[in-house]
Amino acid sequence: MAGILGMAAALCNTYVVFRLLYWPGAVIVGVATLVFTAWAVLLWWHHGRSPSTPLAAAGIVLICTIGLMAVPVHAVYHYMFFETPGAQRFMHSGVGHWYRYSWFLYQDGQHARSATMIDSAMAEVVRHHARTGNDGEWLLGQLRETRSKIEAQDWGEFEQLHTPDEKPR
Numbered sequence: 029m030a031g032i033l034g035m036a037a038a039l040c041n042t043y044v045v046f047r048l049l050y051w052p053g054a055v056i057v058g059v060a061t062l063v064f065t066a067w068a069v070l071l072w073w074h075h076g077r078s079p080s081t082p083l084a085a086a087g088i089v090l091i092c093t094i095g096l097m098a099v100p101v102h103a104v105y106h107y108m109f110f111e112t113p114g115a116q117r118f119m120h121s122g123v124g125h126w127y128r129y130s131w132f133l134y135q136d137g138q139h140a141r142s143a144t145m146i147d148s149a150m151a152e153v154v155r156h157h158a159r160t161g162n163d164g165e166w167l168l169g170q171l172r173e174t175r176s177k178i179e180a181q182d183w184g185e186f187e188q189l190h191t192p193d194e195k196p197r
Contacts, residue, residue: 032064032067032068032071033064033065033068033085033086033089035064036061036064036065036067036068036086036089037085037089039057039060039061039064040061040065040089040092040093042057042061043057043058043061043093043096044092044096047096047104048104048108050101050105055097058093058096058097061089061093062090062093062094065086065089065090065093066090068086069086069090072086100132100136101132101135101136102129102132102133102135102136102138105128105129105132106129123149123152123153123156123167123171123189124188124189126145126146126148126149126152127145127146127149127171127174127189128186129145130142130143130145130146130149130174130178131183131186133145134178134183139178139179139181142178142183143175143178143179146171146174146175146178147175149171150168150171150172150175153167153168153171154168166191166192167189170189170190171189
């Protein structure tokens, strides 16, 4: 049981990394974590429920995984990129973060908040221009286009912001 429980704990850590970095496959890793944890609990139950077995660890893994799975993507993203102390120090450089957060809100059906995040990104571009004199009109154009897609509720897929020299991905 200890090996299976160790695997469940490792999968839980992997799930956290996948979820926080928005890598594809987080749901698969989360489900695998739940399966291994359930397997460990079933083995504990089947083999006499020994008090020396670290059932509390299985409970912690299970609660953490289910808890993180229950949090919407936009809430995790908002916390990681806008609320943590590191994010607070670099808030002025995060137009891409506002843009991606807007996408997550849009996917969640929160169109008004999504448009507000695009407005915040545009305001940041204007403030950056005032601070540095660097032209950001190319970026404002992309953000305005996205804002109109949000208003029309026609933002079909996420495209990275790109410089005029780059091709959109």
